[in-house]
Amino acid sequence: MVGYKFMGKAHSHAYKDVGMFFEPAADVVMKAICGRDEQGVKDAANKFGWESYETDWRKMVARDDIDFVDINAPSDAHKEITLAAIAAGKHVFCEKPLALNLADGREMLAAAEKAGVKHAVCFNYRFLPAVQLAKQIIDEGRLGEIHHYRATYLQDWLVDPNTPLAWRLKKEVAGSGAHGDINAHSIDLARFLIGEFDRVVGHSRTFVKERPILTGSAGLSGTGSSTEKGEVTVDDATGFIADFKNGAMGMFVASRFAAGRKNHNTFEIHGSKGSIRWDLEKLNELEVYFREDEPNLAGFRRILATEPSHKYAGNWWPTGHIIGYEHAFVHIVYEFVQHIATGSPFAPTFYDGVKCQEVLEAVDLSIERGAWVGIEEV
Amino acid sequence: MVGYKFMGKAHSHAYKDVGMFFEPAADVVMKAICGRDEQGVKDAANKFGWESYETDWRKMVARDDIDFVDINAPSDAHKEITLAAIAAGKHVFCEKPLALNLADGREMLAAAEKAGVKHAVCFNYRFLPAVQLAKQIIDEGRLGEIHHYRATYLQDWLVDPNTPLAWRLKKEVAGSGAHGDINAHSIDLARFLIGEFDRVVGHSRTFVKERPILTGSAGLSGTGSSTEKGEVTVDDATGFIADFKNGAMGMFVASRFAAGRKNHNTFEIHGSKGSIRWDLEKLNELEVYFREDEPNLAGFRRILATEPSHKYAGNWWPTGHIIGYEHAFVHIVYEFVQHIATGSPFAPTFYDGVKCQEVLEAVDLSIERGAWVGIEEV
Amino acid sequence: MVGYKFMGKAHSHAYKDVGMFFEPAADVVMKAICGRDEQGVKDAANKFGWESYETDWRKMVARDDIDFVDINAPSDAHKEITLAAIAAGKHVFCEKPLALNLADGREMLAAAEKAGVKHAVCFNYRFLPAVQLAKQIIDEGRLGEIHHYRATYLQDWLVDPNTPLAWRLKKEVAGSGAHGDINAHSIDLARFLIGEFDRVVGHSRTFVKERPILTGSAGLSGTGSSTEKGEVTVDDATGFIADFKNGAMGMFVASRFAAGRKNHNTFEIHGSKGSIRWDLEKLNELEVYFREDEPNLAGFRRILATEPSHKYAGNWWPTGHIIGYEHAFVHIVYEFVQHIATGSPFAPTFYDGVKCQEVLEAVDLSIERGAWVGIEEV
Amino acid sequence: MVGYKFMGKAHSHAYKDVGMFFEPAADVVMKAICGRDEQGVKDAANKFGWESYETDWRKMVARDDIDFVDINAPSDAHKEITLAAIAAGKHVFCEKPLALNLADGREMLAAAEKAGVKHAVCFNYRFLPAVQLAKQIIDEGRLGEIHHYRATYLQDWLVDPNTPLAWRLKKEVAGSGAHGDINAHSIDLARFLIGEFDRVVGHSRTFVKERPILTGSAGLSGTGSSTEKGEVTVDDATGFIADFKNGAMGMFVASRFAAGRKNHNTFEIHGSKGSIRWDLEKLNELEVYFREDEPNLAGFRRILATEPSHKYAGNWWPTGHIIGYEHAFVHIVYEFVQHIATGSPFAPTFYDGVKCQEVLEAVDLSIERGAWVGIEEV
Structure with a gap:
């Protein structure tokens, strides 16, 4: 490693x-x-x-x-x-x-x-039980035709202008800011759940242009900082709308300036038969609505994805005993090891990394152009 | 009347x-x-x-x-x-x-x-106690500089393809679909809360192109329908991103195809000092986050806007006794009568109607052009 | 009147x-x-x-x-x-x-x-659409045999020791404090939903024994107060456990000292086939769990009881447009007028008032005795 | 081990x-x-x-x-x-x-x-960051004088009558049912957070008296079962009310028959200055209400206890990255190892085990007697 x-x-x-x-x-x-x-x-x-x-x-x-x-x-x-x-x-x-x-x-x-x-x-978040359940529901056609996909990935560790200039804020090291770091997760989840992007148009901001230079590094934001300031060369926030190949409308926003949102990686999907909502801060839960439920009894269900019938959940603890952030890494590692050892199917591979990067760059290009950009243009 | x-x-x-x-x-x-x-x-x-x-x-x-x-x-x-x-x-x-x-x-x-x-x-929603509280918090500078504004207005009464062709679905009568009917509310609330729009770019869909012709009319969707079908000439859903004059990034979506969302008129606002979230389905509540709270005790507060100190709330019932949808009309009528009788300040006037219409039409134009449109262009 | x-x-x-x-x-x-x-x-x-x-x-x-x-x-x-x-x-x-x-x-x-x-x-709360839905679900046997009934009715208007001595705090006028005022509602809802009480045992407190004497009166707490103090002669809070005739276990607490709970009238019911939860502060919503749902998709549903299929809801506004506290009075008045005019069945009558009073007094007696009291003993 | x-x-x-x-x-x-x-x-x-x-x-x-x-x-x-x-x-x-x-x-x-x-x-739950935060808030006097303590510990793994007769359902092996297994946790948390019990009175049920005999064992409920049935000799549910030494009123219920509640270990505490609520199914969150907040801005805060300032949280992941059930064991082991190695203060010791057992047995005795039992009586 x-x-x-x-x-x-x-x-x-x-x-x-x-x-x-x-x-x-x-x-x-x-x-x-x-x-x-x-x-x-x-x-x-x-x-x-x-x-x-x-x-x-x-x-x-x-x-x-x-x-x-x-x-x-x-x-x-x-x-x-x-x-x-x-x-x-x-x-x-x-x-x-x-x-x-x-x-x-x-x-x-x-x-x-x-x-x-x-x-x-x-792309570890694919491997959470609640996300796997969302995938299964969609693949079984239980949401019907997909109309809307909306995602947010919101954090707030940069809203304080004194948060120092970590490597994640330098374009030459990180490549991108909130867009490449956290929109990337949202884009991958969207591809995983409902399929490929067709075109995008976006906007972005660097709200705080200069930050104290960092003297150490650890965690997300590094430790120690000097009074000297350096330029932030990546975006603090990037939002975009999208059309998907399947006709769905998409909406994405990533920000490190969303006060109070700590790791608010969410998606909400509406289809002709139902809807799904998920939030990483409550990663064990999936909210699901089925139009086929009796009209007076239909409502978003809060499903706690800790049942033995939920993928990976049965490997951990009895029902109702939640898992945390790091468990997704155990699951992806397990699947990749299986893939190496047995040839079992596996995604996300580098192919998915490339497809995600295409969307990221199409958004960047749309920002330059002030207009929609087709994914095949990048 | x-x-x-x-x-x-x-x-x-x-x-x-x-x-x-x-x-x-x-x-x-x-x-x-x-x-x-x-x-x-x-x-x-x-x-x-x-x-x-x-x-x-x-x-x-x-x-x-x-x-x-x-x-x-x-x-x-x-x-x-x-x-x-x-x-x-x-x-x-x-x-x-x-x-x-x-x-x-x-x-x-x-x-x-x-x-x-x-x-x-x-634009009745301005007059709900929780929305008034949001306005007061922002006007007092307690959110600081505004970075993000996101709104949804989601309903699902059209997701059933057999829902008949009510007047709201005919362009010649309604002017517009979800965009003019419900994005209009979101645009007005955004203007009320954080100020004017600068430019927009959007997309829209009519997911179901033909619907049974209606034989009666009442409520949102009319009553009675025939086997004959007519063309839907308005949008089922319209989404757009926006830049505000004050530099904030905006994101809006209106849909009548969001299964399970009945009247999901929401906004979430992030500023340099805090955040606010509101949802019409829980119209008495406002969620507020202040960065100035002690770090280990900061969290979104669920404020029940039924205290005597909340505008209009004291005119109704004791604390904790919630009000409903129709109360906003009582409040706007009260304010307008005061305006007529005493000359007290009042908004939204026709001016606000026009400003809202400008944004709506700029979005429509952006959809035609496939590119950003400045509000002053319409 | x-x-x-x-x-x-x-x-x-x-x-x-x-x-x-x-x-x-x-x-x-x-x-x-x-x-x-x-x-x-x-x-x-x-x-x-x-x-x-x-x-x-x-x-x-x-x-x-x-x-x-x-x-x-x-x-x-x-x-x-x-x-x-x-x-x-x-x-x-x-x-x-x-x-x-x-x-x-x-x-x-x-x-x-x-x-x-x-x-x-x-007993107006019986007449809210969400409570009517709970009743219907139980009567249709969809919760199965009832095992648990828990209710809270929590307010906080007395937690401030300077809240004055309103008539509701004097035994000779009010008869009882939180117990008679708000436990009464919880007892009535329990009888309405799952049936008669068998025996009870409780405890109570008057946390603040003296309060400023009131000089006016209005709302829950009156207006104006003097520096002179008078004795509080009713309970600030009363809790009790209960056995029901049908074998269910019950748990009730009423308090005017529950900081932050404004009108937190809740019930949660568990049966052999499912569960229900309700909260007056979100009176349009009912949470329902059905064990018969597919195991990996079961979860508490948040039902917004504003559909035409929900009793009384169709008389108001389109789906998703919530009603408030006072609407329950419209519904009870409607039913009582129907009862007078047409002889249609009606409850709660004085009989229900008496049955509720029996439980209230049995709890009081249990407090005196320090032991369980059968309802038939009062 | x-x-x-x-x-x-x-x-x-x-x-x-x-x-x-x-x-x-x-x-x-x-x-x-x-x-x-x-x-x-x-x-x-x-x-x-x-x-x-x-x-x-x-x-x-x-x-x-x-x-x-x-x-x-x-x-x-x-x-x-x-x-x-x-x-x-x-x-x-x-x-x-x-x-x-x-x-x-x-x-x-x-x-x-x-x-x-x-x-x-x-008693591992003491060692969750959100519970530690609750303890800190109370110890700092920020809830003031404690008036109410209510706890539930609800599961539903026994509501299915075919769930087999695991060792946890046999008195001779387990000692007790829901009472000893899960009320024990609630009692310990109450003692940890607000202090000692004074007296109790309770009731209990064994809703399903006979269950299929188990042929294997694992997890909570074992695996494999026969058609033969054996007697359940422990309680399925036990509830009780309590008086605390400090004057607070307590209410506790443990059940394995609460359909839809998977691991619903909750407490809600009301004091003269504020309130706290917690739920194990959302173990990273603490809801806190402070009466000292400005009246129009007071509301329950949803605090995500994943900040570096939250005890143990900083040892794991950046803010907003939640931990799961098993982490509490890591924390208690850490503290106990420190205690052994350095003599640092440690609880819960066997003393706390005994104090918890006293309350459990006092409840059992109260059930026999049908009356309140003082803790010192056992």
């Missing part, structure tokens, strides 16, 4: 837990974790349970005892490490965004396909 | 109740109600408590004992009746939309201003 | 509105309102739309042009006025509590039955 | 995770797990990450390489194993209920105190 901060911790935990709650077809052995700062990565290796550590990812990627590389370093490093891992014949599990731009993403996809390695992008 | 169906009932009730719960500066006397069908309007006069009835609005508008005309006939009749009432020197209270198009609306506004009569457009 | 304060206003409004939204089998004519203070009652007559007023209830009760007397004076006056009205052959609609004690209540019931007049106790 | 089923899994996971997310003052080494079925315990050891396994708890308790024993075997085994572990000088972490009865619990407490070993009862 390359990376040992927020995502490194979440991924490590998944490798640690997967064998306890699932029966993967192959043993997961936590061989090595890699980071540039020796003390930091050594501590992480100890704390997170890795057998060894490396400070040079090239060395790690070259190790014979490693079959599968997990890349959760900052976004600008994804491409180089991924290509090297593929070249070394490793399977690759890459954090989103797959790449800083579409061209890079396509190159990575082509390389992976050519090499015949297994590849995944960590 | 001209009109005696859904809105006729709601307005009549307001005139009946206003003197019981408020102390208007002038007595409200319910002189005459007018409609084309004699039996229908006669029954309505009896049932709703009007002293007399007319079948020709021209006669009613000419009566000397009438100072003030309320127009809630279908939208295509608004202009003609309004101009006649103004010409007769009456004050006019007109249902929204003010007119079928912007040019008509501007003509009506100019006529009213020239004649010096008082004029109002019935 | 006798009484013109909070309840007088709510009842007057119901008489005024009933003919507009319903088709009662007899015309409702608002003949006379009665109160001791001439100016006050005269103003109320004008404001509320009564044809005349009286300052002596004896005179009013004797008037030939009156068929039906509504009594909403303070509780200590109920008995005397009711008995006089019955003696004069009038139908009687009495606010709850029916009487200050069980013996009085029984005397009133016997007198009404003997005289053959129609009688009602104003 | 003794026990390897539901609780065994939850505890194992806690030992595995504690070092990754916290910095315990002593290393936690997972030496051995013990169970009677060799294959089962061997598999569990592998899956859960234990170094070795034992089939005889006596052998395990005697091992020199073990300092600390975790007992989560069925309740009837707690006493014997605990006493042996204490005798061997081990620190003991025991699942609740501490013992089958009060006398046994007292004996265990006395033994532990005499031996000077550290002891804990696994």
Whole structure:
């Protein structure tokens, strides 16, 4: 694994837990974790349970005892490490965004396909029981024809102008701001649930243009800051409307300036037979409305997706005992390991990473043009 | 009053109740109600408590004992009746939309201003205690600089393809579909709460193109239908994104195809100091988040706007005893009567009707063009 | 009508509105309102739309042009006025509590039955659409055998020790505190929904023993107060557990000391086939769970009881347009007028007032004894 | 550790995770797990990450390489194993209920105190961030004087009469039903949050008297069942009211028959200055009302207890990323390890187990007597 901060911790935990709650077809052995700062990565290796550590990812990627590389370093490093891992014949599990731009993403996809390695992008929210239930309901046709898809992904960690200039706020490292970081999740969920985008038009803002320069880094926002200020080069918020190939109308907004919304990743879907609503802050719940219910008894049902009949839920605790954020990583890791070991179907792969990137860039282009942009134009 | 169906009932009730719960500066006397069908309007006069009835609005508008005309006939009749009432020197209270198009609306506004009569457009939702509280919080600067405004107005009475072709679905009578009928409310609330629109871009759909022709009419959807079908000439749903003059990002969607959402008129506003959320289906409640709250105790507050300190609430029942949909009409009637009798400030006037119409038409134009349209372009 | 304060206003409004939204089998004519203070009652007559007023209830009760007397004076006056009205052959609609004690209540019931007049106790909450829906679901057996019934009726208007000593806080006028005032509603709803009580055991508190003496009176808490203090002679809160005849377990609490709960009249019922939850602060909503739903799709449904198929709802506004607190009075008045005019079945009558009083007194007795008390013991 | 089923899994996971997310003052080494079925315990050891396994708890308790024993075997085994572990000088972490009865619990407490070993009862819910926040708010006096405490612990896994006769339904193994299993949690939280009980009176039910005999066991309800039936010897539901030493009124109900309530462990507390509400199904949230808020802006705040300022939350993920059920075990294990290693204060100990048992037994006695029972009477 390359990376040992927020995502490194979440991924490590998944490798640690997967064998306890699932029966993967192959043993997961936590061989090595890699980071540039020796003390930091050594501590992480100890704390997170890795057998060894490396400070040079090239060395790690070259190790014979490693079959599968997990890349959760900052976004600008994804491409180089991924290509090297593929070249070394490793399977690759890459954090989103797959790449800083579409061209890079396509190159990575082509390389992976050519090499015949297994590849995944960590759109982890697909793997929550409530989201899986939404998928099942839609696939069974129980919402009918889809008319509307609306998503928000709202956070508020930047609304304070003194929040420092973390790497996620620098275009050269992160590629994009709220758009690439969190709209990416919403776009992937929309593709997963109702299908491909046709065209988009959007707008964006950087509400606070300069922020204190950061002196350390950890979590989402880093730690320590100086009185000196640097320029924010990514968007604080991006919204867009969309038409889907299937005729549905879409509406998306990602913001790090939504006071009081901490991790408000939501979708609401209306079809000819019913509706669905979900919110990551209550990730175990799915609200579902069926028009086929008796008219005087129809209403949004609050389903607690903790029943044995809910995918993955039965692997954890008895009904009503909720799971948390990190569990989605356990599930995606489980599915990817199955995919590697048994060839079972798996998505999201790099293909999905590329398709997501197409939508992201079409939105950016629409902002430049002030007009709708077809996805096939990017 | 001209009109005696859904809105006729709601307005009549307001005139009946206003003197019981408020102390208007002038007595409200319910002189005459007018409609084309004699039996229908006669029954309505009896049932709703009007002293007399007319079948020709021209006669009613000419009566000397009438100072003030309320127009809630279908939208295509608004202009003609309004101009006649103004010409007769009456004050006019007109249902929204003010007119079928912007040019008509501007003509009506100019006529009213020239004649010096008082004029109002019935954007009733401004007058709910929770919405008034939202306005007060924003005006006091307690949300700070506004970054985001999102509104939905969702209903589902058309999702059934057998719902008949009511007048609201014919462009020549209604002017517009969900956009003019319910986005209009959302646009007015946005203007009321955070100010003017700068530019917009949207999309719309008519999901069901033909519907059974209606043989009667009442409520929202009419009664009775034939096997013959007619063409739906308005939108079932319209969504758009907006930039506001103050820099805020806006997002709006109106739909009559949102299964399970019955009257889901909502707004969510994020500012640099806090956020607000409201939903008409829970119209007595306002959710408010203040960043100034202690960090470990900050959270969205569910405020029940039934305290004596909440505008209008004290005129009704003790705290915790909620009010319903029709109360907003009592409040707007009260304020307009005060305006006529005492010259107290009043909005929304025809000016607000026109400003709302501008946004509606700019969205329509953006749909034609596939690109952003500035409000000043219409 | 006798009484013109909070309840007088709510009842007057119901008489005024009933003919507009319903088709009662007899015309409702608002003949006379009665109160001791001439100016006050005269103003109320004008404001509320009564044809005349009286300052002596004896005179009013004797008037030939009156068929039906509504009594909403303070509780200590109920008995005397009711008995006089019955003696004069009038139908009687009495606010709850029916009487200050069980013996009085029984005397009133016997007198009404003997005289053959129609009688009602104003347990208005039975007549809300969502509560009617709960009743229908239970009567159709869709909850199965009832196992649990829990109710709260929580307010917070006394938690401030400076709230003055209103008549509702004096035992000689009110008979009881939170117990008789608001537990009474919960007891009536429980009897309405699941049947008779078998035995009870409770506890109560008067948290603030002395309060400022009141100099005026209006609403729940009166207006104006002096620095002098008087003793609170009723309970601030009473809770009890109950066994029902049908084997269900019950739990009830009424308090005027529940900070933040304004009118939190709730019930939650669990049966062998499903559950129901309701809250007066969201009176248009009913939450319902059916075990027969598919296991992975079962969840509490939030039903908005504003559909035409919901009792009374269709008489008001289109779906999704909520009603408020006072509408329940319109509905009970409608049903009682039907009962008088056509002999249609009606409850709650004085019988229900007596049955409720039995439970209230059994709880009081259980508090004295420190042990369970059977309802038949009082 | 003794026990390897539901609780065994939850505890194992806690030992595995504690070092990754916290910095315990002593290393936690997972030496051995013990169970009677060799294959089962061997598999569990592998899956859960234990170094070795034992089939005889006596052998395990005697091992020199073990300092600390975790007992989560069925309740009837707690006493014997605990006493042996204490005798061997081990620190003991025991699942609740501490013992089958009060006398046994007292004996265990006395033994532990005499031996000077550290002891804990696994009332894990104390250790959730939202519950810790509730505690902090109360301890800081921000609710003022406490007037009301109401708790529910509702599940529905027994409402189906075909749910088999698991060990939790046999008095000789479990000691008690819903009362001892889940009211115990509510009693402990009440003691933790507002203090000691003074007296109680309750009632209980066994709604389904006979159930299919179980042929396997796992999770809450076991697996596999025969057509033969056995008698249920514990309560399905127990409710009671309570007076607290501090004058507060209490109300408690535990049921496994509350259709649709999966793990509805809730409390609501009203004080002279504010109120708090919590629900385990939304365990990351705390609802808080402060009377000191401006009157027109007061409302229940929904606080998402995932901020760095919320106890334990900062050890996991960034704000808004929720945790799940099992995290509470990580926290209690962390605190107990700190207690052993550094002598830091710790509760709940066996003392709290005994105090909880006193209340449970006082309720049972009150049911026998049909009257209030003082806690000091048991």
